[in-house]
Amino acid sequence: MRMDGELATNTDPMDGWSLVVPLKPLVVAKSRLATAADDMLRPHLALAFAQDTVAAALACAAVRDVAVVTDDPAAGAELAGLGARIVADTPAAGLNAALAHGADAVRARRPHAAVAALNADLPALRPPELARVLAHASAFPRAFLTDAAGIGTTLLTATPGTELRPAFGGRSRRRHLASGAAEILLEGVDSVRQDVDTGDDLALALALGVGPRTAERWAAGTPALEG
Template sequence: MVPLKPLAVGKSRLAVAVGASRPGLALAFAQDTVAGALACAAVADVVVVTDDSLAGSELARLGARIVADAPGAGLNAALAHGARAARAGRPGCAVAAMNADLPALRPPELLRVLETASVFPRAFLADAAGIGTTLLSAAPDVELAPSFGGPSRARHSASGAVEMTLAGVDSVRRDVDTAADLRTALALGVGRHTARYSARMQATAYTYDSQTRSGSVLLDDGTPVPFEAPAFEAGGLRLLRPGQRVRIETDGEGAGLRITLITLQTF
């Protein structure tokens, strides 16, 4: 199961780094997480627990089964509900709960984790920081008993779940909550949805006129795009030098692409 908050409120700690791009980036993370899970040989079904209609539609298009967050009582209640839904469709199956923000997820690494987990009644994988949890599994007919959120590594261990200490599964441990996490995930190599979305958020300053406070940037594909003074002022900048890496927010597509904010890149 993959739980997903409404996009409008998810990934709040990324707001400073990515601004108004946060909901779109949260969706891209979830798309790459679900796509990676569905491509894993050990995964028969991916259940996404969410009340977000856009996310539900996009993730269903990838092949996920969407379940409404009927309990509406937080992350762990949603996961327990998802586990029941998964087993209603596949009685007696093993289940695993996984974060929705694993954009670098690699199917072979997930396969290693799930194969290791399969020999234990309950098992979990700590996140890259060693504080939280990115995956919790339960064998057939064993209750999942999730306790995600904050220092969940300690809680899952105290609950009797076995911690898996595997090397070489960085993509399954690399969740993204901060700009530093995003930089690390991008360095690992993210899936196509996050790669495409993050590319739209980055550019290189090309020209800048301090009198008009306008100029242009080069997108990473080399396309020049102009920006006007309101976009510069929205980013809180005082000066811009050609060659600086910048984060941009845009509106429109193709020839109608318009920069609405430009600021220095923070990821």
């Protein structure tokens, strides 16, 4: 498959990628899921999405470590229990500031790290598909994968010596292209593209096959929604 962009000259992240995963406070997360999940269920689903995302990322052979940027102590404790490093978020600074802060925290410890920003709402994420995407990304200074809708972004990468420069939110595919990042054009990586913002997104993720925490939480919560 084709991949647009200028080839990098120093892009050998042989010691693995460091992933930065941003997570809002659970009480305000996933508001667009209101048609599929009530106010009680949504925070639990947001945490389950993040748990399945982080667990799958840590199981990926190409990933060295995962840093979760959050100021939610309960979520941080749960994700730390899976093996993630928790980086305190900067309150009210916004998603892209949180991602840049996380990347800086990673490189404060490992200056030559290959860094990737990954959405926290990829509950169907499969480690082999993530590994394929990261392998393609390693040939370019910065690269990104668009979401299933072809509008947003689920993954943005920066190889050693390259600034991440995240521009997530809304029509971020267009912004990342304009910034010079290479678009990753791969078939068969649906699990890395299927983020969950709406009820329709959740149905698609469930059809792909979500991780155990999301499956359990959804099964437990669904009867209450239907009743």
